[in-house]
Amino acid sequence: MTDVLLVEDDSLLREATQLSLERYGYQVRSASDGQAGLAEFRDRVPDVAVLDVMLPRLDGVSLVRRMRDESRLPVLMVSARTDPVDVILGLEAGADDYLTKPYDIPVLVARIRAALRRATAVDRNGPHEDETVLRFGDLSVDTASLAVRRAGRRLELTPTERRLLLEFAAEPGVVLSRITLLERVWDYACGGDTRVVDVHVLRLRAKIGHDRIRTVRGFGYKLAP
Incomplete structure (x- = not known):
């Protein structure tokens, strides 16, 4: 099962999103603040992370920077704010994509699948006889x-x-x-x-x-x- 790390401080949204993703067949670990999310990440690196931008204790932009220092995992950021500065800060920190709240779960799932496809397509190593x-x-x-x-x-x-x-x-x-x-x-x-x-x-x-x-x-x- 694909392991998703969800870091969201809104308890209702976090629980609803986790249940919905689990119905799509994902294994979801969740955290309510940035420090807890970082601890979950370091305990076991997930296949993909979904992070809110506005998080207590450690904000989402700082969290994605910490993750990027240690892993190339796909990171999707979500935010209720549409200010271009917030969007750009998240992407520059290392996020692969972002979604604006409120979002539909099928859209979130589609973005997760696309991020995983990109990661799978480039996660190949070793010699190839026909390399170009x-x-x-x-x-x-x-x-x-x-x-x-x-x-x-x-x-x-x-x-x-x-x-x-x-x-x-x-x-x-x-x-x-x-x-x-x-x-x-x-x-x-x-x-x-x-x-x-x-x-x-x-x-x-x-x-x-x-x-x-x-x-x-x-x-x-x-x-x-």
């Missing part, structure tokens, strides 16, 4: 083992960052719109908040080089060939 390495200057992307190196040094990317880079590497020089990237990387069937794309592109640039992914104003992004 794409090179862009000092940047190399191994599409078989999914190792990414810059000047020979292996980069530690999150599953979402790797999936995003693979999309760019598959079509170097081709402009990919934010909507296209939402559909391909985050599995959004009908659009979504493009700030998710913008923040992840910024994080990816910081790791592979700011000049690697170029902004095409009014259209989207492209990988410099």
Whole structure:
């Protein structure tokens, strides 16, 4: 069973969400504050974490930073606040996606499944006889083992960052719109908040080089060939 860590301080919402996720077949551990959530995480790293932004004792942004220091697990943040600053802070801290409250459980489940698919798709290691390495200057992307190196040094990317880079590497020089990237990387069937794309592109640039992914104003992004 997929192990979900749910950290939510609203007791009614926490219990309702846990019961609903369990009906979908997930094994759910829950915590009511950030410190308790961190303890649960360290006791056993879950397959995916769902964190509220506004948590007592340790807020959700600080919690995701702690988790990111120790694991690449998929993290989905939820918040009743729609202020762009809160959204961007959560994504920059290392969250893979976010949802605004109130949310429908089927939507939450769909986001969890998409995050798990991204993690599974990039969680492969070991040698491959037919590995293909794409090179862009000092940047190399191994599409078989999914190792990414810059000047020979292996980069530690999150599953979402790797999936995003693979999309760019598959079509170097081709402009990919934010909507296209939402559909391909985050599995959004009908659009979504493009700030998710913008923040992840910024994080990816910081790791592979700011000049690697170029902004095409009014259209989207492209990988410099």
